[in-house]
Amino acid sequence: MTFSGLSWNVVADVRQLLMFPFMVNAFRAGTIVAITAGALGWFMVLRRQAFAGHTLAIVSFPGAAGAILVGISATIGYFTAAIAAALVIAAVPRSLGGRAGSSESAIIGTVQAFALACGALFVSLYGGFLNGLTGLLFGSFLGISASQVLVLLAVAAAAIGVLALIARPLFFATVDPDVAAARGVPVRLLSTVFLVLLGCAAAEVSQITGALLVFALLVMPAATAQQITARPMASFGLTILLGVVIVWLGLAVAYFSVYPVGFFITTFGFAGYVLAAAGRTAVSRSRRGQALAVPA
Amino acid sequence: MSGLAAIIGQPFLRYAFLAGAAIAAASGLTGYFVVLRSQVFTGDALSHVAFTGALAALAAGADLLIGLYGACVIVALAMAFLGRRGLADDTVIGSVFAWILGLGALFLSIYTTSPTGANGTSGVNVLFGTIFGLSATQAVIDSAVAVGVCVVMIVIARPLLFASIDEAVASARRVPVRVLGAVFLGLVGVTAAAATQAVGALLLLGLLAAPAGAAQRLTARPFRGLWLSAAIAIGSVWAGLLIAYAAPRIPPSFGILAVATTVYLVAITFAPNGRRA
Numbered sequence: 001m002t003f004s005g006l007s008w009n010v011v012a013d014v015r016q017l018l019m020f021p022f023m024v025n026a027f028r029a030g031t032i033v034a035i036t037a038g039a040l041g042w043f044m045v046l047r048r049q050a051f052a053g054h055t056l057a058i059v060s061f062p063g064a065a066g067a068i069l070v071g072i073s074a075t076i077g078y079f080t081a082a083i084a085a086a087l088v089i090a091a092v093p094r095s096l097g098g099r100a101g102s103s104e105s106a107i108i109g110t111v112q113a114f115a116l117a118c119g120a121l122f123v124s125l126y127g128g129f130l131n132g133l134t135g136l137l138f139g140s141f142l143g144i145s146a147s148q149v150l151v152l153l154a155v156a157a158a159a160i161g162v163l164a165l166i167a168r169p170l171f172f173a174t175v176d177p178d179v180a181a182a183r184g185v186p187v188r189l190l191s192t193v194f195l196v197l198l199g200c201a202a203a204e205v206s207q208i209t210g211a212l213l214v215f216a217l218l219v220m221p222a223a224t225a226q227q228i229t230a231r232p233m234a235s236f237g238l239t240i241l242l243g244v245v246i247v248w249l250g251l252a253v254a255y256f257s258v259y260p261v262g263f264f265i266t267t268f269g270f271a272g273y274v275l276a277a278a279g280r281t282a283v284s285r286s287r288r289g290q291a292l293a294v295p296a
Numbered sequence: 297m298s299g300l301a302a303i304i305g306q307p308f309l310r311y312a313f314l315a316g317a318a319i320a321a322a323s324g325l326t327g328y329f330v331v332l333r334s335q336v337f338t339g340d341a342l343s344h345v346a347f348t349g350a351l352a353a354l355a356a357g358a359d360l361l362i363g364l365y366g367a368c369v370i371v372a373l374a375m376a377f378l379g380r381r382g383l384a385d386d387t388v389i390g391s392v393f394a395w396i397l398g399l400g401a402l403f404l405s406i407y408t409t410s411p412t413g414a415n416g417t418s419g420v421n422v423l424f425g426t427i428f429g430l431s432a433t434q435a436v437i438d439s440a441v442a443v444g445v446c447v448v449m450i451v452i453a454r455p456l457l458f459a460s461i462d463e464a465v466a467s468a469r470r471v472p473v474r475v476l477g478a479v480f481l482g483l484v485g486v487t488a489a490a491a492t493q494a495v496g497a498l499l500l501l502g503l504l505a506a507p508a509g510a511a512q513r514l515t516a517r518p519f520r521g522l523w524l525s526a527a528i529a530i531g532s533v534w535a536g537l538l539i540a541y542a543a544p545r546i547p548p549s550f551g552i553l554a555v556a557t558t559v560y561l562v563a564i565t566f567a568p569n570g571r572r573a
Contacts, residue, residue: 050386051337058498105336106509110560112340113502117553120424120499124547133420138401212344213401216394223387260405266398273391 038243057214062119086199139210220269324529348400372485425496
């Protein structure tokens with residue numbers, strides 16, 4: 001069987017999609033990454049730490065560029081940089097009110113810009129890997145090896161395992177930090193552990209979507225699911241499902257097109273979010289209309 | 297002295313220092329209010345819009361400046377009108393700008409694969425800045441825009457400060473809070489577009505956040521902080537340019553951000569009478 005482009009025969013299309021080992025690896029890695037990002041992203045959106053999540057995602061770029069510069073594996077660079085940045089952000093005093101204070105956001109912004117500047121420096125020192133630079137920033141699913149998939153799987157399993165252990169107290173501490181602290185829940189420790197897990201997830205995702213587009217997988221499925229349902233378990237499951245569907249669709253379309261995978265993943269994610277938000281507005285309007293109509 | 301003469305003698309360095317100072321002053325002044333109003337994430341989003349706007353213009357074959365300023369100002373005003381008092385929800389901002397960045401990746405790919413024979417450098421230049429590559433016209437346009445932003449900022453500084461610190465009282469005293477918020481976000485958009493040329497779309501957040509954060513640590517008095525923020529920004533840009541000039545392998549954007557971050561770190565560590573941490 002040879003590659004013949006897209007046709008109307010869905011079975012043939014799927015067979016073409018999975019014809020090359022690199023594509024099978026891309027789907028494996030994409031699925032792992034979508035599940036991890038969905039699980040951590042759900043808590044991130046709930047905790048209103050989108051800005052911190054974005055910064056952790058960005059930091060993986062200098063990490064990878066630095067690792068390539070000193071000649072070690074980029075995977076090590078991704079995880080080291082993200083975990084280090086998570087610890088720096090966690091060390092910043094955070095007001096108990098839950099909402100980031102202006103001082104904290106200035107620090108996060110500076111960390112992010114400085115990390116990117118370091119990335120620019122590493123790239124300049126290394127000299128001439130411009131194509132690699134675009135890959136680091138905007139992602140490429142062509143070069144994922146089987147051993148990389150194993151690393152992704154191991155880190156994802158560890159991160160989700162820890163998240164499962166702390167999920168209940170973390171949820172409590174997120175919804176009402178004051179009461180949780182009064183009941184003896186270690187709020188600050190949980191927050192630090194969560195940021196480190198978020199850093200791991202960001203480092204994983206950036207190996208597929210590139211450092212600049214990680215944020216899409218962290219925030220969009222969770223935001224969409226929280227628009228659709230307010231029940232925690234339902235929206236958590238929906239987040240992971242949406243993430244996997246978005247990644248699969250994005251990879252499949254990108255395979256048959258000349259345009260970058262990051263564009264398709266972000267576009268599908270955003271389309272889902274807009275649909276969910278519009279649907280929610282429509283439903284709440286019609287409910288309000290019914291509520292007004294019934295007493296009359 | 298010979299070093300100074302060499303810098304003045306080179307036109308590209310003259311442009312870099314002059315335009316850099318104007319852009320830094322504008323970023324320092326707007327950045328102070330960005331930090332005060334907790335809108336750093338909005339600034340982050342605008343910096344990504346700048347990237348997509350510039351590349352969209354390039355991909356369409358138009359002038360880069362049109363896309364840059366157009367996209368930044370339109371998105372800034374949209375944020376001001378969508379969000380209540382110009383403070384949109386983090387999640388909404390995040391979803392929108394993640395998608396806009398995805399669009400940027402698309403435009404980058406269209407532009408780099410277009411038959412006009414463009415290579416990947418333009419995309420990298422938009423992301424990381426080309427202050428040493430400013431032409432005379434670009435330098436004049438950027439400086440004029442940045443000076444304009446500074447003038448408007450100084451004019452609205454007093455009511456904007458009032459509206460930022462106590463919105464309810466300010467609107468009771470007939471300060472047009474919503475209009476001020478929209479004008480301010482528009483100014484941030486213009487600043488973002490101008491600063492993209494100097495330090496690049498990805499790094500301008502540092503120029504907005506770091507000098508302002510440092511100034512707020514160093515003094516609690518608002519107007520002193522405002523001037524201090526602008527001064528730190530200008531100092532960082534000049535020092536960064538000197539470092540990049542002395543060591544050519546260091547990109548100027550890194551020099552600028554390294555100086556600004558160091559100043560902020562020092563301010564956090566040794567703040568004498570700054571605000572409570």
